[in-house]
Amino acid sequence: MARILLNDVRKSYSGNQVIHGITMDIADGEFVVIVGPSGCGKSTLLRMVAGLEAITGGTVEIGGKVVNTLEPRERDIAMVFQNYALYPHMSVRENMAYGLKIARMQRSEIEARVLRAARMLELEPYLDRKPRALSGGQRQRVAMGRALVREPAAFLLDEPLSNLDAKLRVQMRLQIKDMHLSTGQTTLYVTHDQVEAMTLADRLIVMNKGVAEQIATPLEVYQRPATEFVAGFIGSPAMNIFSVTADGDRVTLPGGHVLDLPDMPRSGHLRLGLRPEHLIPAEPGEAAIPVQLRSVERLGADAFGYGTIEGTDVAMTLRLPGTSTAERGQTVAVVPDTRQLHLFDPESGRRITP
Numbered sequence: 001m002a003r004i005l006l007n008d009v010r011k012s013y014s015g016n017q018v019i020h021g022i023t024m025d026i027a028d029g030e031f032v033v034i035v036g037p038s039g040c041g042k043s044t045l046l047r048m049v050a051g052l053e054a055i056t057g058g059t060v061e062i063g064g065k066v067v068n069t070l071e072p073r074e075r076d077i078a079m080v081f082q083n084y085a086l087y088p089h090m091s092v093r094e095n096m097a098y099g100l101k102i103a104r105m106q107r108s109e110i111e112a113r114v115l116r117a118a119r120m121l122e123l124e125p126y127l128d129r130k131p132r133a134l135s136g137g138q139r140q141r142v143a144m145g146r147a148l149v150r151e152p153a154a155f156l157l158d159e160p161l162s163n164l165d166a167k168l169r170v171q172m173r174l175q176i177k178d179m180h181l182s183t184g185q186t187t188l189y190v191t192h193d194q195v196e197a198m199t200l201a202d203r204l205i206v207m208n209k210g211v212a213e214q215i216a217t218p219l220e221v222y223q224r225p226a227t228e229f230v231a232g233f234i235g236s237p238a239m240n241i242f243s244v245t246a247d248g249d250r251v252t253l254p255g256g257h258v259l260d261l262p263d264m265p266r267s268g269h270l271r272l273g274l275r276p277e278h279l280i281p282a283e284p285g286e287a288a289i290p291v292q293l294r295s296v297e298r299l300g301a302d303a304f305g306y307g308t309i310e311g312t313d314v315a316m317t318l319r320l321p322g323t324s325t326a327e328r329g330q331t332v333a334v335v336p337d338t339r340q341l342h343l344f345d346p347e348s349g350r351r352i353t354p
């Protein structure tokens, strides 16, 4: 087990910087998820920790040792990739044992470790099968088992569930969580799936264009996004974010609609963020945001209304009760829950208190 320290880690490809200095102290046993849109540098960051990419600047420390110039096999880490990379001619047992055999571990110890991992991953019935006779989920568990038997200081996983169907992904997500709880191993996990990120992580690194926009627990990221980018990226359906002008507590919205919002931290142009669940039906006559609905999606317990602020093309998503009779073409008047406002600086995109 190990603590991982990233200190101003940078990466350039032929002079083009793609990771712009990431610093983070990952505690021994912590589960950290690197999340962000395609191309933001998640895999590159993970591969630098693994030793599969050279580090252009800064240092990576694993278990108190700077590993910048160490080969992957010298770093005491195990990596699981999205494409499993199993040996087709070997059985599940042989696939899992292979790395240990190469490391000349004693046979009895290899067997014990393979059995322990197989039990944890519910692979015991398949130990003598070849990969081609396994389902996608089973193959992914073998890839996981192969990493597990090495009992490394840290686990690095790059989108390990992206080749599985939705139902299997949920199962494997729970299994990964269980595995982490029982091994207590430091884990770095890359995904672009925010549900995986929110449910697995002790802490998240939310990345955008090679920068860590926020490093915090999933709940902090959801409740107090540090930037407009994070606010828009985390949460489904996404947060409604639009430009407003504040004059004291009088706030003018797109379309000229005016709300009285208490405790505005400053006047002038601001970006206002409101999650769909924090918009409440207005009382008759109350100053409200009129939302003209373009479509309503009914999910049973809830319904989502997609539309625009009346008289504008500013998109708004509402979360309505499953019993709502709202329909496409109707206008629904809503007011924000004023304890749940998010305000961002229009220039820097950074959160303005609260």
Ligand SMILES: Nc1ncnc2c1ncn2[C@@H]1O[C@H](COP(=O)(O)OP(=O)(O)OP(=O)(O)O)[C@@H](O)[C@H]1O
Pocket (backbone or CB within 6 Å): 013, 018, 036, 037, 038, 039, 040, 041, 042, 043, 044, 045, 192
């Ligand atoms: N070998 C390379 N040479 C040049 N540029 C590269 C190389 N590998 C990655 N990049 C660039 O670095 C940036 C980050 O890539 P990376 O693969 O880390 O992103 P990612 O967040 O993992 O994306 P995805 O979710 O699509 O896998 C991208 O702009 C990519 O084009």
